[in-house]
Amino acid sequence: MSTSPATAVVVTYNSEDHITECLAALARADVLVRMVDNASTDRTVALVTERFPKVDVVVNPVNLGFAAAVNQGLSGIDTDVVLLVNPDCVLPPATVRELVRTLRTRPEVGVAGPRLRDPAGRVAVSAHPFESLGSVLASRFGGALLPVALRRAFSGADRRRAYDACTGTGTGESVAVDWLSGACLAIRTRLLTEIGGLDEGYFMYYEDEELCLQAWRRGSAVVYVPTVEAVHVGGASSDPEVTWPHLYRSMLRFFARHRRGTFHLVRLAVVLRALIGVVLAGMRRVGRSRERAGWRGRAWLEVCRIAVASTPGPAGQEHRKDLRRPQCT
Structure with missing residues (x-):
């Protein structure tokens, strides 16, 4: 040791x-x-x-x-x-x-x-x-x-x-x-x-x-x-066009494994948020932040694609609806 x-x-x-x-x-x-x-x-x-x-x-x-x-x-x-x-x-x-x-x-x-x-x-x-x-x-x-x-x-x-x-x-x-x-x-x-x-x-x-x-x-x-x-510092080496899709993919995986009862609602929420993001990015492209709006739009489109394709996985995959932890004494 x-x-x-x-x-x-x-x-x-x-x-x-x-x-x-x-x-x-x-x-x-x-x-x-x-x-x-x-x-x-x-x-x-x-x-x-x-x-x-x-x-x-x-x-x-x-x-x-x-x-x-x-x-x-x-x-x-x-x-x-x-x-x-x-x-x-x-x-x-x-x-x-x-x-x-x-x-x-x-x-x-x-x-x-x-x-x-x-x-x-x-x-x-x-x-x-x-x-x-x-x-x-x-x-x-x-x-x-x-x-x-x-x-x-x-x-x-x-x-x-x-x-x-x-x-x-x-x-x-x-x-x-x-x-x-x-x-x-x-x-x-x-x-x-x-x-x-x-x-x-x-x-x-x-x-x-x-x-x-x-x-x-x-x-x-x-x-x-x-x-x-x-x-x-937080997010020091993060490229949002890459990290946002990973964030939402991981979120959906967590819910698929451990909160299957609300998985489809979460997936729907992610799709709606992504579509809102795409629309807002499109509106911003007419302003001075065109480049920023471009990568935001691409990131949200990828998030939407991930959410639409995501499934809760085959029956029997590890999951548990009750995530309450035991009390620590």
Whole structure:
């Protein structure tokens, strides 16, 4: 067993603008680092090999997706804790120590994550209840149109509790939540092995929610730790024309597996949202944002195609209507 407190797995894709700060923070935390690069076309790999010779680097000739790349990085890890860290996330040593301490002193906890802030210091809501038809409608049709306070007022108790924990209006103590953002997570290596790593059926997005769901199903709590923080830029290497289709494909897959009763309603909602997006993009093409409208229109057309072609899968596929997690004591 390594003497390092943890092994961090970092998946990169055109991450040269952020990877240096990310890895420098992990070096200060004295953790082992494995970086898996998903066919970057910038200087990500060159920067890391030049400046961080101790980092174990795996370079993929093609983009395998986030989940598959993480699973590559998990091979042969001999620390009892794994950190999943996005390349645009800066994790201070004190945060690493507290997350590791939480897992080692609380045997009921399998996954732990810190409070996330953006570079301007604003809190990112990174703790969530499991997705439902209502949450999809609120986020995809309400979204920025509804003030956060109003969305909170109409949310269920689980969503309000998670929101309060993230924004600091809760008790300030660690709180069990359904799932945490995969931008920064600490996980028991044994639990990850038992689950089989991340679900590679998700190219990107929703693999963190699936991971936390599988942790709960195996009796391991998912805990948000608001006393320590990390800085997360968010979407640093994302091309919306590529990522939006992946987001909605993963959403539909999650509902097909775990919420089959509302799958067709969610699919209909996605089709309607995509059609609205196509219409709005077409209207914007007459203005000065023609290029932006062009990629938005193409992205929404692909989302619509994905939703129309999506099915809940064959009978007998793993699913469960009741996603309520057990209470954590």
